[in-house]
Amino acid sequence: MSHEHALNKPVRVKCLGIGAGPANLSLASLLHGDPAVPNLFLDAKPSFSWHDGQMLPDAKLQVSHVKDLVTLVDPTSPFSFMNYLADQGRIYHFLNAQFESLPRQEYRNYLEWAAARNENVVYGETVGAVDFDGTDFVVETDRRTVIAENVVVGVGSRPWVPLMARDRLDGTTQLHISEFMTRAHSLAGLDVAVVGGGQSGAEAFLDLVSRPSGQLPGRISWITRRSNYLPIDDSPFTNEFFTPGYSDYFADLALPARQDFIFRHLLASDGISGETARAIYQALYLQRFVNGAEHLTTGLYPNREVVGMTAQPPGGWDLEVRHNIETGAVEHIEADVVIWATGMVTGTMDFLAPLAGRLERESDEYVVDHDFAVRWDGPSDRGVFLQNAVRRQRGLADPNLSLNAWRSRRIADRITGTHTREPLDSFLRWSAKAG
């Protein structure tokens, strides 16, 4: 259906996607061209973007490019990364470039290409409410009403900062890392504090420390709660956590076991990539021993938590920083600009309010079944599915790109009443219950 057509006529679909980031773009790609499943995916953004505020020039994808929108469940799909390269006429160039990790910008461009060639993906339309009329879902957008047999929510995440910073984000002296590309360019000579020791904080620190003279900040402090600037664990057995079989195993564990797992294995997804860590260490080495950039001072503060913050007239901030293991040790770090690289949390789903009483919850998460459909009291052939919104039920892979295609396949199977063969069992026998 054309965009014009979509906006002028009331539409009835079998699958309505809310949000068109990589999660729902994967489902849109798998459903594309299937006349049995009329579908529409709406995204509030005026046009495609993908974490553009963090598209730092050297940023890399933290997973294999094989983990694209479709390949792991349908390698023959025209929406694969390989087809994107072929379509652009540069499949040989890509091979010869021998990227160790794909540039994040290239993955973004691929996603944009996949969205643009799918007429069922519409940007610039916000979903405001989802209700159920006894037969179908009634979805109100800022432009029209859509009738849908199934709704797939893929609204992703939103920035998170500690309470003390929440009403102080002015985009100039306090900003979240998601605004880095638009807000963090003119920092020459200023004292900058980066808070957060994950990949995003590391990328910000590396960018700042690598700026040419004349654009370098005066001082860069990097503070993390973690005991060190710890790496992501990308080893083979850890990657088993990001497989369909493990996702299903995890979902059946008791809540305390699931919570404990996420806490203990956070670095499987949230650590710093080896490439970035090396680049930072080398930049520090060059700065201190080779290039003699005396005008830049850096301070690396692992094992510290920012516990307070006061404004420093005429501008800037005093950060009160507590050491995690040296009891009672408190330091003060001054900064003209504070960059919070403190992560993201699940996006808001206020549009589900009309259904809220009918959808099952486990604290702040909706409870999903085997097929990622929220458990509810409505008919079983109608469902609200969740993509990337149930980390506590599905583990560390849920917000990650690794299982995007598989999760979408499972949702598509449920909607179409088909069953795709699952991959073979793991080498690891996770459960004592397995036969």
Ligand SMILES: Cc1cc2nc3c(=O)[nH]c(=O)nc-3n(C[C@H](O)[C@H](O)[C@H](O)COP(=O)(O)OP(=O)(O)OC[C@H]3O[C@@H](n4cnc5c(N)ncnc54)[C@H](O)[C@@H]3O)c2cc1C
């Ligand atoms: C900087 C960054 C880099 C990352 N890199 C990697 C990586 O290398 N590997 C990896 O595995 N993971 C990575 N991730 C994690 C994850 O893969 C991404 O966050 C990914 O974008 C999640 O996809 P999504 O579709 O769930 O959400 P999003 O990409 O956030 O998309 C959600 C969409 O929903 C739309 N939306 C929200 N509300 C509404 C509404 N009411 N109506 C209509 N539309 C709405 C939004 O406009 C948005 O476009 C990264 C995350 C970040 C922040």
